[in-house]
Amino acid sequence: MTNPPPGWGNQSFATSSAPFGDTMGNGQNPIWVYAGFWWRVWAFVIDAIILSMVETALGFFIAPDITVQWQELPGDSTGQTMDVVDIASIAGSAMPRPETISVLLPHIHTGNxxxxxxxxxxxxxxxxxxxxxxxxxxxxxKILCRLKVVTLAGARISLARAALRFVVKAFLSFPLLYIGVLMVAFTRRKQGLHDLVAKTLVIRQDVSRITPFQPQP
Structure with missing residues (x-):
C-alpha cells in the first residue's frame, strides 16, 4: 500500500510534534495504534465501576434525609378500607363493631x-x-487499557475540547441508540461521533513492541 491511512506510518501524522505518538524501537517512523471498539468498551466498564463507587460513597453525605410517617386508616375485617359513612357510624356508636380493624399507610417524605x-x-x-x-x-x-485521548495531531487536548467531547458523548452518542459509539467499529481511525465532532483520536500503546517517542526540547 503506497499511501497508508493516517496513524499507520503516514508521514503527515508521524511527526515529532505529536508528543503521544509512538516510534518503533528500530528507528522507523512513528506508528499510532488506534484503540479498537472492544478496548474502549472495557475502559468504559472500568470507568463506570469507579464512578458508581464514587457516587455511592458521595450519596451518603449529600443525599437528603428520608422520613416515613404512618397514617392510620380504619378498615373492616375483609381488608377493605371504609368510606366516610362507615367511619362516621363507628365513631357515633357506643360499641365499635368487633370486625373493625385499622390499616397503616406509609407516607415517605424526602428532602430537596x-x-x-x-x-x-x-x-x-x-x-x-x-x-x-x-x-x-x-x-x-483508559489508563488501565493503555489508551490515550489526543488531538488529530497527537497533542494533549484542552479542557474545552474535552468538555465538547463529553457533551456530544452524553447527549448524542449514548442516547441515539449508541449509534455514535458503534461508529468506532466502522470508521477508519476508530472514531466515535464524539471524536469526530471534537476532532480527537483514541490511541493505544503496546509497550511490548514499541518505545514511547520522546520529543526534542
Whole structure:
C-alpha cells in the first residue's frame, strides 16, 4: 500500500510534534495504534465501576434525609378500607363493631433532591473532562487499557475540547441508540461521533513492541 491511512506510518501524522505518538524501537517512523471498539468498551466498564463507587460513597453525605410517617386508616375485617359513612357510624356508636380493624399507610417524605442530583450529575462530567485534559490524557479506565485521548495531531487536548467531547458523548452518542459509539467499529481511525465532532483520536500503546517517542526540547 503506497499511501497508508493516517496513524499507520503516514508521514503527515508521524511527526515529532505529536508528543503521544509512538516510534518503533528500530528507528522507523512513528506508528499510532488506534484503540479498537472492544478496548474502549472495557475502559468504559472500568470507568463506570469507579464512578458508581464514587457516587455511592458521595450519596451518603449529600443525599437528603428520608422520613416515613404512618397514617392510620380504619378498615373492616375483609381488608377493605371504609368510606366516610362507615367511619362516621363507628365513631357515633357506643360499641365499635368487633370486625373493625385499622390499616397503616406509609407516607415517605424526602428532602430537596435538586442539589444532590446536580452534584451527582456533575461527577462523571468532571471525571472525564479533567482526566482527559490532564497530563495523563486518559481516565483511569483508559489508563488501565493503555489508551490515550489526543488531538488529530497527537497533542494533549484542552479542557474545552474535552468538555465538547463529553457533551456530544452524553447527549448524542449514548442516547441515539449508541449509534455514535458503534461508529468506532466502522470508521477508519476508530472514531466515535464524539471524536469526530471534537476532532480527537483514541490511541493505544503496546509497550511490548514499541518505545514511547520522546520529543526534542
Amino acid at each position: 433532591w435538586h442539589n444532590a442530583s446536580v452534584i451527582l450529575a456533575l461527577v462523571p462530567a468532571l471525571y472525564c473532562i479533567l482526566f482527559e485534559a490532564s497530563a495523563l490524557s486518559a481516565t483511569p479506565g
